[in-house]
Amino acid sequence: MATEPDNTGHRARLRQRLFEGGPDALLDHELIEYLLALAIPRRDTKPLAKALLTEFGGIAGLLTADAEALARVPGMGETSVAALKAAHAAALRLLRDQVAARPVLANWQALLDYLRAEMAHHAIERVRVLHLNGRNMLIRDELMNEGSLDEAPVYVREVIRRAIDLGSAAIILVHNHPSGDPSPSRADIEITRQVAEAGKRLGIAVHDHIILGAEGHTSLRAQGLI
Structure with a gap:
């Protein structure tokens, strides 16, 4: 035995x-x-x-x-x-199911919990785009790009084209800072404004751009930067 x-x-x-x-x-x-x-x-x-x-x-x-x-x-x-x-x-999957169950804007803490678990501790920078329908329900959560320790490119045309393909009424941009500090850079602010302006012309709202790090998160909407 x-x-x-x-x-x-x-x-x-x-x-x-x-x-x-x-x-x-x-x-x-x-x-x-x-x-x-x-x-x-x-x-x-x-x-x-x-x-x-x-x-x-x-x-x-x-x-x-x-x-x-x-x-x-x-x-x-x-x-x-x-x-x-x-x-x-x-x-x-547990956290994502909680996000998908209700309109995202009425379920903000669940969204932050999911995004922190998914992205806050990655060693390289990654960009996600959350696509929402007209009722602000999550219809797609996609990794758009990944890069280096301090940069992952965001291409306005790609973000907007994908939103059109999915019929998104609104999007939320998300990326992480491997340094741990979620403070937005000038480039973060500028690309957010470019995406928001391009989306506005086509009726696609940018609800927020969330930056995550081990030290916390920053909402560009809450900071008045959108």
Whole structure:
């Protein structure tokens, strides 16, 4: 008969705490430890969990890290990387479903929660465009471009053409600042105004441009910059 790993009892206790206490019952490293244990059942995963959280600056940075970065950590194999990415994907789908269930402008906090989980901790700059119908319901959430540590190009013509293709009544521009500081640059402000002006001619509203970073977010609409 196969010998049970020495930490079977410890994992059972973690599992019981999770069942009885819900999502806040486990510390971050315990949650990651248990998740990794499902992928690597015959290994003590606590040291690896702690190393991952240190490497990526916490659970948010860890779950949003790309697969290649995770695989470079000693002890991480394909199965354990997949376990972490599956957990992240499940969380994003839950948050995205909450956004899609109601008009976006009446559900702003849910939108911010989703966007922070999706974009705030990426190591490169990425641009998304959220397309809304006439009732401000989300009809498409698309990654438009990605670039470097400090720049991802936004092309006005591409944004507007895609909005026309989808029949969008309005759009929300979104991008992240890998530096962590969500303050808008002059280029961010200028491209937002260009997209808004081009959209206005065609009856496509730009509701906002949201910039995300590890330190928070900035709404150009709230700042009076649109």
